[in-house]
Amino acid sequence: MSMTTNAQPPRPIVTPCVKVCAVDGASGYCLGCRRTLPEIAGWARLSDAERDAVMAALPDRPDPMAALTAASQAPR
Numbered sequence: 895m896s897m898t899t900n901a902q903p904p905r906p907i908v909t910p911c912v913k914v915c916a917v918d919g920a921s922g923y924c925l926g927c928r929r930t931l932p933e934i935a936g937w938a939r940l941s942d943a944e945r946d947a948v949m950a951a952l953p954d955r956p957d958p959m960a961a962l963t964a965a966s967q968a969p970r
Contacts, residue, residue, distance in 0.1 A: 907938060908945060910952055918958035925962070928955045 911934075914926030922930050929937075933948055940948070 909937060910949060921956060921958045923955055923958045925958050928952045
């Protein structure tokens, strides 16, 4: 017996992940995507609207890489 369904595979979840996964201890933001650990851990469980809100907030978050670069270039 053959079952025919028109079920579509789930669509991929949009993510800002760039595979640079390290969280800056000072800011709490991932060095690659600027999300927090709770945002990263719960990403798959967030609604589309919640993910959209986080994505919209990312450009306004401080760049943790800039802070690390500045700290490493500071005179000692």
